[in-house]
Amino acid sequence: MLSNFLFQEALRLLLNRKRLNLISLGAISMSLMALGLLLVLQFGVFKLVDFVEEKVEVVAFLNDQMADADVQALLAKIRASSQVVGLEYHTKEAALQEFSGDPALKRFVDALGANPLPASVRIQLREKTADNVAYFATWLNEQPGVEESTYGGGDADRLLKFLQLVRLGGIILTATLTVAAIFIIANIISLMVFARREEITITRMIGATKWFVRGPFLIWGLVQGALGGVTAAGLMFGIWKLLSYYAWRDVSVDLEALLPPAVESWTLFGVLGLMAAGSMMGLFSSLLAVGRQLRE
Amino acid sequence: MIRFHNVHMTYADEFKALKDVNLKIAQGEFVMVTGPSGAGKSTLIKLIFREFLPTQGQVIVGEQNVAKLKPRQVPYFRRKIGVVFQEFNLLYDLTVFENVALVLHVMHYPSRMITKDVNRVLDKVGLSHKRQQKPWHLSGGERQRVVLARAIVHDPPLLLADEPTGNLDFSTGWEVMRLLRQMSEAGTTVICTTHNLNFIQKMRKRTIFLDKGMIRAERDGLKVC
Numbered sequence: 240m241l242s243n244f245l246f247q248e249a250l251r252l253l254l255n256r257k258r259l260n261l262i263s264l265g266a267i268s269m270s271l272m273a274l275g276l277l278l279v280l281q282f283g284v285f286k287l288v289d290f291v292e293e294k295v296e297v298v299a300f301l302n303d304q305m306a307d308a309d310v311q312a313l314l315a316k317i318r319a320s321s322q323v324v325g326l327e328y329h330t331k332e333a334a335l336q337e338f339s340g341d342p343a344l345k346r347f348v349d350a351l352g353a354n355p356l357p358a359s360v361r362i363q364l365r366e367k368t369a370d371n372v373a374y375f376a377t378w379l380n381e382q383p384g385v386e387e388s389t390y391g392g393g394d395a396d397r398l399l400k401f402l403q404l405v406r407l408g409g410i411i412l413t414a415t416l417t418v419a420a421i422f423i424i425a426n427i428i429s430l431m432v433f434a435r436r437e438e439i440t441i442t443r444m445i446g447a448t449k450w451f452v453r454g455p456f457l458i459w460g461l462v463q464g465a466l467g468g469v470t471a472a473g474l475m476f477g478i479w480k481l482l483s484y485y486a487w488r489d490v491s492v493d494l495e496a497l498l499p500p501a502v503e504s505w506t507l508f509g510v511l512g513l514m515a516a517g518s519m520m521g522l523f524s525s526l527l528a529v530g531r532q533l534r535e
Numbered sequence: 536m537i538r539f540h541n542v543h544m545t546y547a548d549e550f551k552a553l554k555d556v557n558l559k560i561a562q563g564e565f566v567m568v569t570g571p572s573g574a575g576k577s578t579l580i581k582l583i584f585r586e587f588l589p590t591q592g593q594v595i596v597g598e599q600n601v602a603k604l605k606p607r608q609v610p611y612f613r614r615k616i617g618v619v620f621q622e623f624n625l626l627y628d629l630t631v632f633e634n635v636a637l638v639l640h641v642m643h644y645p646s647r648m649i650t651k652d653v654n655r656v657l658d659k660v661g662l663s664h665k666r667q668q669k670p671w672h673l674s675g676g677e678r679q680r681v682v683l684a685r686a687i688v689h690d691p692p693l694l695l696a697d698e699p700t701g702n703l704d705f706s707t708g709w710e711v712m713r714l715l716r717q718m719s720e721a722g723t724t725v726i727c728t729t730h731n732l733n734f735i736q737k738m739r740k741r742t743i744f745l746d747k748g749m750i751r752a753e754r755d756g757l758k759v760c
Contacts, residue, residue: 244640255628441624444584445685446614447641448607 248455253462256434260463263427267467268474270420271517275475277416281409288402292367295399299379299388300357303331309384310358316382317362322375325363331356357386369399421524428460428521428528439532449533456525464521468514475513536562536693536724537583542592544578544748552578554748556592560726562692565719567735568728570745576728579745580697583726584616585609596693614642617686617723621698625670625681631657632666635685642689656688660714676707683714687723694718696727700734712738 253260299317301310310328318326329337334356338344348354364375372390379388432439439452479494486492539558545551553575560566568576581587582594585601594601597615604612625634632653639649657663660680670678679699686694696715700708712727712734719725729735735742744752 243646251628437624438626441626442637442641443610444586444613444618444624445638445641446610446612448610451610451641 245451245454245458249458249462252431252435252455252459256431259427259431259434263424263431263463264467264470266420266423266427267464267517267521268470270416270423270520271467271471271513272474274413274416274420274516275471275513276478277409277413279475279479281406281413284402284405284409288399288406291398291402295364295367295372295390297362297364297372297376297379297388297390299360299362299382300386301359302384302386303357305358305384313382313384314360317360317379320375322364322366322371323362324365327361329359329361331358334359367399369403417520421520421527424520424524425527428456428524429531431459432456432528432532436532443533452533453526453529456529457522460521460523460525461518462521464517464519465514466517467521468517469510471517472510472513536560536564536597537726538593538595539579539582540593540595542582542589542594544575544582544587545590552748553582553589556748556750558743558750560724563719563722563724565716565725565738565740566727567738567740567742568726568745569730569732569735569742570751571730573747574745575748576730576745577697578748580695580726580728583693584618584695585612610641614689615691615693617689617691617694619679619682619686619694619696619699621701625678625685627670630667630669631662631673631681634670634681635688638685638689652688653684656684659687660684674707675702676704676710679703679707679711680714683711687718690723692723694723694725696725698728698730700729700731705731705733708734709737 301313305313314326314328317323331354335348335354338348338356348356362375362379364372376388376390379385442452483494486494537558537560539556542553542556542558543551544553556575556579568579570576578587582589582601583596585604588602596612599612601612626637629637635653635656636649639652644652654663654666657666660683662677662680662684665673665677670681673681679702683696683699686696694715699711699715703711708731715725715727716738742754743750744754
């Protein structure tokens with residue numbers, strides 16, 4: 240009975256003052272769409288970071304004079320490190336085999352009459368952060384029999400650091416946009432609450448608790464947020480499909496391949512996620528707006 | 536029922552609305568409060584209702600010192616009081632029935648009981664035939680009767696009426712006064728402010744004269760104390 244009344248009141252909020260309702264729905268949808276697009280970009284950057292990190296490996300080139308027993312001892316020592324998850328040993332012959340596919344190199348090696356390529360060890364690390372990779376390469380350099388170790392040097396280092404910076408920037412931007420969106424929506428809801436301030440005063444006068452006053456506004460905020468989520472999902476879907484179409488037609492780029500599976504397939508999960516985010520935003524904004532009116 | 540002990544009330548702008556007011560009102564009594572504009576009549580009502588807290592002194596309603604109520608207790612305290620104001624304070628996009636029912640919704644009454652009680656009280660104030668109308672279709676007297684119906688639908692032990700006839704002509708105002716008297720005869724304590732001396736003469740109830748925030752005189756029935 241109580242909930243029926245609160246739902247009826249929430250419905251009255253939704254049906255009356257259509258202009259304010261449309262404005263707040265628009266603000267929620269636009270904020271969610273901006274957040275959604277930013278998240279998609281974030282996913283793209285995460286994926287790129289993972290891709291680059293996956294490719295990072297430390298390569299140690301070994302001295303040609305090293306005895307087999309010393310090579311085995313070095314490999315055992317490297318394997319024993321807790322940082323190492325994978326290791327591949329390439330002999331001089333394997334290196335030559337690998338490079339003989341390139342005709343220019345093959346000609347060069349033939350002219351020399353001997354195999355100039357060193358034996359090498361390719362090492363996959365558990366943590367592929369720039370600092371960790373550099374630290375491990377330095378340690379490797381100090382091992383007897385290791386001529387040189389490399390991990391793509393400064394380029395990989397700079398790319399990883401840049402991508403990590405982009406990722407951090409994206410997180411800060413997402414958080415800022417979320418807070419800004421909540422404040423914008425709360426202000427729009429404040430207008431709604433302000434328009435009903437007399438009603439709130441009367442209801443308080445006849446003995447309504449704060450939660451009774453808040454109830455319809457919270458339900459209204461939840462519903463508005465969910466509707467905003469659906470609208471944002473629809474708009475994003477439309478924009479993405481349009482972009483994908485033109486990207487494929489004009490520059491043969493498959494944008495869909497850049498997205499993580501949940502967004503890629505535009506499943507129910509994605510729409511529900513936006514609805515949930517919208518509802519939370521609407522709920523929190525309503526709480527802020529009504530709280531302010533109840534304090535005044 | 537209600538006691539004022541050395542009550543002072545000063546507003547934020549330093550205006551002294553009440554000065555050293557001492558007052559006792561018994562259960563079931565009908566008390567009229569009169570005086571010129573700015574005498575402190577509405578402030579007195581609002582202190583009982585806990586819209587304001589006294590700057591000094593104590594306001595006791597029942598056994599409760601209103602200043603000591605915690606904020607979360609205030610709604611429950613107010614449910615024991617019916618309030619009628621000069622400004623009708625109705626919700627204009629609700630029907631007459633819904634306006635009156637609002638109090639019972641706030642108090643979590645079951646819907647069957649709400650229908651029964653609202654119909655009963657609308658009968659009492661003579662507005663049964665207007666229950667589905669919105670307030671702006673009603674005359675001033677009818678609107679005030681809706682407010683009165685809303686104030687009494689939950690049978691509160693205390694009814695506060697602040698200038699309930701202020702916007703009404705004499706005969707319509709008198710109808711409202713008669714309804715207040717009926718409530719009092721049924722055992723409800725009624726405190727009614729008015730600046731209309733005709734009503735005071737006709738009602739022949741205990742009357743408190745306020746001026747510049749102080750009780751200047753008291754009349755019990757027709758006799759001036």
